Amino acid sequence: MKEDFLHYLWKFRKFDTLYLKTTAGQEISIITVGQYLQQAGPDFFNAQISIGNQKWAGNVEIHLKSSDWYVHHHENDMAYENVILHVVWEHDVEVFRKNNSEIPVLELKNYVSKEVLANYQRLVAPKSWIFCEKQLKYFDDFVLKNWQERLFFERLERKSKAIYDLLEQTNRDWEAVLFCMLAKNFGLNTNGEVFLKIAQSIPFSVIRKESFEVENLEALLFGQAALLQAEKEDTYFKDLKFRYFYLLHKYQLESKNEGQVQFFKHRPDNFPTIRLSQLAHLYHIHQNLFSKINSVSSIATIYQLFQLGTSVYWETHYQFDKVSPKKSKKLSRSFVDLVLINTIIPIQFAYAKSLGKEVTEDLMAMLVEVAPEKNAIIDKFESFGVKASNSFETQSLLQLKNEYCVSGKCLDCAIGMELLKSG
Incomplete structure (x- = not known):
């Protein structure tokens, strides 16, 4: 199990929230889960939680085990002094603030259904190429198409970085x-x-x-x-x-x-x-x-x-x-297609963005007219039932594989999230 699964559970409240209690027996009521920061510092910022008869506003930190607090040396970091709840899968040690007050702990394993856990275990089962390869051909095409648009624009943003660096030079x-x-x-x-x-x-x-x-x-x-x-x-x-x-x-x-x-x-x-x-x-x-x-x-x-x-x-x-x-x-036409994909479209995107113009729909429409790229990644997706019919789709699939599948970011991926919901 990875911490990102616990982040998913907390963010979307995928656990029984009716009868929550801290490990010390105090009742917990979640008003807001907070903002998911994904940066240095506590995992969720500005949450609002009632513990016992007291309402708290502050940050939530999430770990697999309570002892990870000390493994990560949070006891020496002032950014964690405002943590109001420590959410863990397994509670194995008490954690204290600098003023010696104990941080309340919610042990999630007692509140997560077997179905949710089974869905997660299926998603991260041993892979030969990507985790969801066996489920891809059954995946909702509508969700996949929407996710591909997001992936395409993410790829354009990544390619734009090299362009902005060259602009400075x-x-x-x-x-x-x-x-x-x-x-x-x-x-x-x-x-x-x-x-x-x-x-x-x-x-x-x-x-x-x-x-x-x-x-x-x-x-x-x-x-x-x-x-x-x-x-x-x-x-x-x-x-x-x-x-x-x-x-x-x-x-x-x-x-x-x-x-x-x-x-x-x-x-x-x-x-x-x-x-x-x-x-x-x-x-x-x-x-x-x-x-x-x-x-x-x-x-x-x-x-x-x-x-x-x-x-x-x-x-x-x-x-x-x-x-x-x-x-x-x-x-050759195939070579010009590569120039179009890797240079012309990214530079048009970067230039329009520098002027505050929105051209993403136009660029997407252009790439829909370009033949799909041919490479090992695209061939592999096709073998699992996802066939790309144009370069817009192949660019999206390359972004998916390189930025999500390789790093195991299933819970940041629309496909992974949907599979986790549906099983």
Whole structure:
């Protein structure tokens, strides 16, 4: 048993409240359970309780055992001096305030029905993947849909944190933030962090000025990725290397080696050379990209903006000095979907929030039009009867698994709460 189950019992009064008594035999009447704080200090703030003939207002602390008070060293913390009731599953020791007055104790195990306890034990039964995996396919679809909306917005809030951090680093230049976010996205899981550092190492004012020559953008990106350090006979390589050192001198930039980009285990179309060229091509074609993206409200327009490929050289190469059959390496629809999910939607959300605008319904509607993501987590949910039909639903399921299921936060989850009620 975990303390969060006791929090649930107290918060929703899921126990017999008619004949409550303290362990000392005094009658208890709960007027209000208090505010559930979920932060440092007592668990419930400003509760109102009658004990015996005395009405009390103060805080409630909850533990599995009374002795946990001392395990957690609450006796040394003044924040717990105003606790009016100690709610425990098992009472094993008396607890005193600093003035030697004893804190009244409610031992919950005497008042919780076998049905409520059985429902909880079913919910937290040993799992192979998540606790409720066996009950998911029977779950109320209406409750699940409502919970998915909340999960989706929670995920947007989490993704926004990285955006706000970048805003601080770029003096609130939204175009620069978009460039950094896109760079990370273009690097995918393997090269994402390296690509982000590459983007951060080049002032966006330089990207703006040099965007009229795609070769200059490639020179900056490839150079900062340490892909121009070797000596090669390739004419294009030599040209990019010359441009790179010229631009370093022109803008007084610091030559960076932002980590080794990875080619290993990538399909050729995902090689860092191809993705960096596509990123350069994007900023060569579109100036003021943030303004364009932020004014977009349709998926079709997003796909049009990202209808692009590489510079001419990379149509016949995957690496310098190695010619390959000619191929137009345009961004695939599935790749643009990833950009939409991980960069465009979060940055539109963060920007609207900074202006005090409400756009969440619009963003949700956009993602409903995007095909569902394919990954191990989504496949596993489907095997348990929860099939996602679009990216709004897959994003919600990813939030559910990563932020609730992994941490065992069943009693903070709408699914867990409903299963606990219904059994």
